Amino acid sequence: MSLRRRPYNFAPGPATLPEPVLRQAAEDMLDWQGCGMGVMEMSHRGREFISIAAAAEADLRELLAVPPQFRILFMQGGGLGENAIVPMNLSRGGQVDFVVTGSWSLKSSREAQRYADVHVAASNQAERHTTVPAPASWQLRQDTRYVHLCTNETIDGVEFHALPDLAALGCDAPLVIDCSSHILSRAIDWSKVGLAFAGAQKNVGIAGLTMVVVREDLLGHAMSICPSAFNYQTVAEAGSMFNTPPTYAIYIAGLVFRWLKAQGGIAAMEARNIAKARLLYDTLDASAFYVNRVARDGRSRMNVPFFLRDESLNEAFLAGAKERGLLQLKGHKSVGGMRASIYNAMPLDGVQALVDHLNDFARRHG
Structure with a gap:
């Protein structure tokens, strides 16, 4: 008797996972590699989980060719959380510029207004979020702390297929990209990026994990109101173990990374x-x-x-x-x-x- 095919799930997130990943997770559910514990039962400071997290980080760095001057952080709060966490870490209460290309970047700009002087440098709102504003048209400020871009708008279906070169536009601020819904679908040019963040539940794994890849020189500038668990420097110094991380979500992401390498x-x-x-x-x-x-x-x-x-x-x-x-x-x-x-x-x-x-x-x- 042939096995019934699973339905094709076109959900935007939480989204479909590779079937081999689901089968491996099912096999490991009660006993991970003979240790007598499932991953959800492990201490995040035990050697078993430390090995899982280290392998996941190494595989992510390899897959995305992340340079050594960038730190990879496994955090919580999702993409919406990062809309506050990024300005609390990078804005120092000053100016930040946003390119609004859809629902997510609009939400990001509004949240950042709680912590910084926000300026919309470009927007496709007049075109009902159906175009990509040409970088040459962006009105960037000279003293902006960073420029925020959602490189793929999940709701509106707009994607930047090439990252802008801010230096060529006369801007020396770092580029921050929300790449939640296209991470690991294509390469990232790290020479043009200061920080990238992505919720895992669209293209990587299950809800609960947020990946942040941040250049080391951007650490250590958090506002005094930034919670310690969301301070990038604190999280980096603790190897993403300052507080209990989303352990099972990291484990699933690690399985997906291995699957991607095999593909x-x-x-x-x-x-x-x-x-x-x-x-x-x-x-x-x-x-x-x-x-x-x-x-x-x-x-x-x-x-x-x-x-x-x-x-x-x-x-x-x-x-x-x-x-x-x-x-x-x-x-x-x-x-x-x-x-x-x-x-x-x-x-x-x-x-x-x-x-x-x-x-x-x-x-x-x-």
């Missing part, structure tokens, strides 16, 4: 992601039945929002998708329509199954 690393994953995104966008563009409103040069490879031109058919489309084992395709409530999140763990077969549904539904209702 051929970041270059191989980027090639797959390009192929998946091309297949889905080409199908949407070829049909008069669907529309994607994001400018072609700014389309996300990870999060693909789209709309049925006849939105009275939305519920029928979602019901048909569910019957085919295609889950979590409803768009965000603030945008509407549909959204397919096709992270690293989504195989090409899953995107092909969605394409087949798109085509069949259009034929039956067009």
Whole structure:
């Protein structure tokens, strides 16, 4: 008897995980490598978990080619937490500039106003978050402490496929990137970045872990109101063990890192992601039945929002998708329509199954 295929989960986060990772986690649940404990039962200071965390950090550094002058921190609070933690560590209460390209960067700029003098250097709000503002148009301030960029907008489906060179724009401030929904889907040019952060629950693992990669010279500048557990220098000096870290989330992330290495690393994953995104966008563009409103040069490879031109058919489309084992395709409530999140763990077969549904539904209702 053949095993029933698992549904394809297009959720934006918490999101689908590689099946081998889930199977390994299930195998380890009661007893990790014969130690008599499951990972959730371990002391974060015991040698067993210390080895898990060290391997995860080393594999992440290898996968993303993180230079030695950057520290990798395993923290809590999620992306929304980092919207406060970053300005408390880097702004010193001064000026910070934001490029607003969607819902997440807008939230980030509003949260930072509690701790810093925020300036929106560029925005695509007039275009309803469907374009990428050209860096040459950004109005950056000379004394800004850092420039914040969300390099992939999960809700709006906008992605920066190349990082801006702030030095070429006459700005010597560090670039801070929220790369939560595309981390490990492509390489990062660390020569252009001062700090990168990402919640794990989209493309890395389960909710609870936030990864921060920060250049060492940016440590030690936290505001006095910054909690000790969120002070980057304190966390770095304690090896991410100042307080109890999200141990199980770090363990799952470590399994995902190992899976990514087995798949051929970041270059191989980027090639797959390009192929998946091309297949889905080409199908949407070829049909008069669907529309994607994001400018072609700014389309996300990870999060693909789209709309049925006849939105009275939305519920029928979602019901048909569910019957085919295609889950979590409803768009965000603030945008509407549909959204397919096709992270690293989504195989090409899953995107092909969605394409087949798109085509069949259009034929039956067009």
